[in-house]
Amino acid sequence: MKRFYVIGFALLLGFDTLNLVCFKLAGTHALPVEMSAAWLARVLSSPWIYGAIAGYIGAFVSWMSLLKHAPIGPAFAASHLEVVSVMALSYWVFNEPVTPTQVIGALAIVAGIVCLAFAEGDEGTGDVVPA
Template sequence: MRRFYILGFFFLMMFDTLGQISFKLSATAALPLEASLGWLYRIFSQHFVYFAILGYVGAFFTWMTLLRRAPVGPAFAASHLEVVTVMIASVLIFGETISLAHFAGALFIVAGIVCLAFAERDVIKKENEKS
């Protein structure tokens, strides 16, 4: 079961990150932003927009699969690792910088997920002892 969670959240992060980065690449390539058919044509002529759609569809199905087995609290928290992976990918792909506040926020996200995972493990352990 542990392998299922690790693989599931890995794929969820990757699909979410693919979607976010692909949307930014599509939007940048279709500039200038305007409410016109030409802008829509520029968006849908970019191959990145299809990767974005793939990312969101993949994330949806991965999330639905995880929710069937994973506890909702830790699963919801772990799904926010996407914020950290998108931040890292943005540095690598777009040359963006990470401020101290961004770094601290990423650490808080990871620390929160770790705390929830340990808390959930303790709850499961107590339930098994009662049985």
């Protein structure tokens, strides 16, 4: 079951990150933003918008599969790791600045997930047994 969680959360993180990065690239490709048929054509002609849609679908399927088995507390917390991965990719790929406050926030997210995972491990599986 542990392997299922690792693979499931890795897929969720990958799909969420894909979605957000592709939306950034699709938005950049579609500039300037305007309410026109030309703008809509630019959006729909961008391969990045389809990457974003694929990321959304993949994240949804991954999340629904994980919710069948994973304890909700750590699962919900771990589902927000994309904040950290997107911040790191934005720094690396888009040369966006990362402030000390963002780094502290990312460390807090990771520390919170680790604490929840250890707490859940101490309590057992966390599965609800029907009466």
